[in-house]
Amino acid sequence: MEEAYQPNLHGESTEVLGDLLQKIAEHKGCGTSGGSGKASCGTSAGPADMAPEVWEKVKNHPCYSEEAHHHYARMHVAVAPACNIQCNYCNRKYDCANESRPGVVSEKLTPEQAAKKVLAVASTIPQMTVLGIAGPGDPLANPVKTFKTFELISKTAPDIKLCLSTNGLALPDHVDTIASFNVDHVTITINMTDPEVGAKIYPWIFWKNKRVTGIEAAKILTDRQLQGLEMLTERGILCKVNSVMIPGVNDQHLVEVNRAVKSRGAFLHNIMPLISAPEHGTVFGLNGQRGPSAQELKALQDSCEGEMNMMRHCRQCRADAVGLLGEDRSAEFTTDKIMEMEVNYDLESRKAYQTKVEEERIAKVEAKNAELETLAGAASDIKILIAVATKGSGRVNEHFGHAKEFQVYELSTKGAKFVGHRRVDLYCQGGYGEEDALETVIRAINDCAAVFVAKIGGCPKDSLRAAGIDPVDQYAFEFIEQSAISYFKDYLAKVNSGEVQHVERGDADIRQGAFVPV
Numbered sequence: 001m002e003e004a005y006q007p008n009l010h011g012e013s014t015e016v017l018g019d020l021l022q023k024i025a026e027h028k029g030c031g032t033s034g035g036s037g038k039a040s041c042g043t044s045a046g047p048a049d050m051a052p053e054v055w056e057k058v059k060n061h062p063c064y065s066e067e068a069h070h071h072y073a074r075m076h077v078a079v080a081p082a083c084n085i086q087c088n089y090c091n092r093k094y095d096c097a098n099e100s101r102p103g104v105v106s107e108k109l110t111p112e113q114a115a116k117k118v119l120a121v122a123s124t125i126p127q128m129t130v131l132g133i134a135g136p137g138d139p140l141a142n143p144v145k146t147f148k149t150f151e152l153i154s155k156t157a158p159d160i161k162l163c164l165s166t167n168g169l170a171l172p173d174h175v176d177t178i179a180s181f182n183v184d185h186v187t188i189t190i191n192m193t194d195p196e197v198g199a200k201i202y203p204w205i206f207w208k209n210k211r212v213t214g215i216e217a218a219k220i221l222t223d224r225q226l227q228g229l230e231m232l233t234e235r236g237i238l239c240k241v242n243s244v245m246i247p248g249v250n251d252q253h254l255v256e257v258n259r260a261v262k263s264r265g266a267f268l269h270n271i272m273p274l275i276s277a278p279e280h281g282t283v284f285g286l287n288g289q290r291g292p293s294a295q296e297l298k299a300l301q302d303s304c305e306g307e308m309n310m311m312r313h314c315r316q317c318r319a320d321a322v323g324l325l326g327e328d329r330s331a332e333f334t335t336d337k338i339m340e341m342e343v344n345y346d347l348e349s350r351k352a353y354q355t356k357v358e359e360e361r362i363a364k365v366e367a368k369n370a371e372l373e374t375l376a377g378a379a380s381d382i383k384i385l386i387a388v389a390t391k392g393s394g395r396v397n398e399h400f401g402h403a404k405e406f407q408v409y410e411l412s413t414k415g416a417k418f419v420g421h422r423r424v425d426l427y428c429q430g431g432y433g434e435e436d437a438l439e440t441v442i443r444a445i446n447d448c449a450a451v452f453v454a455k456i457g458g459c460p461k462d463s464l465r466a467a468g469i470d471p472v473d474q475y476a477f478e479f480i481e482q483s484a485i486s487y488f489k490d491y492l493a494k495v496n497s498g499e500v501q502h503v504e505r506g507d508a509d510i511r512q513g514a515f516v517p518v
């Protein structure tokens with residue numbers, strides 16, 4: 001192991017960073033508020049309503065703050081191979097280096113290898129702020145490996161936030177240990193509170209040294225999950241609940257789940273699409289269980305939003321993912337490569353870098369707010385979706401042809417709201433076989449009125465226009481939200497003058513997560 005690094009937590013740059021973060025909070029725009037669990041980021045209640053200790057936890061956590069995810073990165077370490085339950089959508093034996101979805105890893109690590117990897121990544125990616133353990137199995141079915149990893153990292157990289165993601169079965173037994181390692185973000189996957197529904201998702205659980213099946217298993221699981229959630233929130237640990245949306249199985253029921261977890265103090269609800277394909281070898285993949293469409297997912301998230309804040313920017317990462325959400329740099333940090341890397345974990349230079357990131361965030365929020373003021377008083381029910389090609393930093397900074405995903409924003413007189421993303425790399429690979437990649441991208445974003453890009457060639461421009469999608473490169477390298485609001489203002493003006501006719505667009509031809517044609 002490396003020698004323990006002793007940080008200077010009272011250094012000047014730390015103070016500067018603190019001031020900047022406070023400024024951002026005053027600009028109302030960058031977190032996800034506590035208590036009510038409602039969204040912020042210029043969408044509704046902002047950090048002004050958020051308890052300072054909650055703000056402290058979410059301000060640079062890419063999963064807990066939609067706004068932070070444009071700037072801050074996370075990493076997962078795959079130290080937890082075993083699992084204590086079986087879900088009909090999970091098969092951890094299937095592995096593909098090019099595939100990014102939960103449960104997939106290229107190599108499993110020991111706690112010592114994981115700690116070394118964290119230092120290597122933190123030295124290379126100064127905006128990496130969060131270390132999560134999310135499998136490939138269940139962290140709490142591997143408690144020794146999980147907590148040893150946390151212990152090592154909390155000593156060597158004390159500025160990194162620790163997270164874990166669990167199915168919750170063993171959670172009540174480990175809450176005190178979780179709290180003792182200052183793990184202040186825990187995700188619990190809760191797909192049901194009704195055991196009848198649960199029996200369709202979980203064939204078995206391993207409980208008190210024996211296998212339990214059916215409704216009895218689902219009843220134990222839901223009781224333990226809800227008990228664990230209550231125990232964590234009582235201790236002030238922020239909880240995110242993941243729910244996998246499985247059409248025809250738990251889609252209607254998730255509204256009830258949403259109420260149940262909100263009433264027990266969950267901070268954020270992440271309803272994610274089922275990923276299901278026969279080649280994954282899962283029960284659902286093999287029996288043809290489909291995932292939801294992008295529209296079905298958004299409709300369910302919208303219907304739960306009145307209740308609590310919904311996460312819409314989850315990328316359903318691999319258990320060894322590294323980088324900004326939506327990018328995967330795990331191939332740069334394999335065990336072989338780390339061995340040869342010069343690791344220089346310097347807390348002060350990490351803080352200095354993050355200070356620059358915070359300056360950029362402030363500029364972005366100010367620009368958005370200024371643009372939003374120009375919309376004040378505009379009355380219209382029109383809403384449109386736009387797709388944005390971005391590499392991060394909250395800017396329109398990706399070439400159309402290089403985009404592996406598009407971020408989708410809903411524009412209205414209230415402003416620009418992030419509502420999801422479309423991963424076109426997997427869609428191209430898995431969806432339509434020989435079909436031209438451009439065609440599949442167009443089908444994936446054909447519910448959007450425009451696509452914002454840093455650059456685009458003449459041919460794709462023409463094809464997009466023919467599909468009724470406006471290719472917009474005039475905001476190249478500008479901030480996304482400010483540009484989107486400015487575009488929407490022009491759009492409304494053109495609709496009002498009759499220059500453009502607003503049409504309600506149909507659904508995109510994409511099934512989130514499943515990558516098969518609707």
Ligand SMILES: C[S@@+](CC[C@H](N)C(=O)[O-])C[C@H]1O[C@@H](n2cnc3c(N)ncnc32)[C@H](O)[C@@H]1O
Pocket residue numbers: 083089090102103134135136137138139165166167188189242243244272273274275276316319
């Ligand atoms: C791989 S699991 C690891 C953590 C833990 N075992 C759990 O299930 O919460 C991480 C997340 O991925 C989700 N997941 C796994 N397979 C999935 C699939 N095929 N489709 C959608 N979500 C999936 C799980 O439900 C969980 O929320």
Ligand code: SF4
Pocket residue numbers: 083084085086087090091103135136137138167
């Ligand atoms: S609990 Fe997590 S790791 Fe275990 S089978 Fe379900 S998804 Fe897979």
Ligand code: SF4
Pocket residue numbers: 062063074132134313314315316317325
């Ligand atoms: S799977 Fe979702 S919640 Fe977990 S690290 Fe990725 S984006 Fe964040």
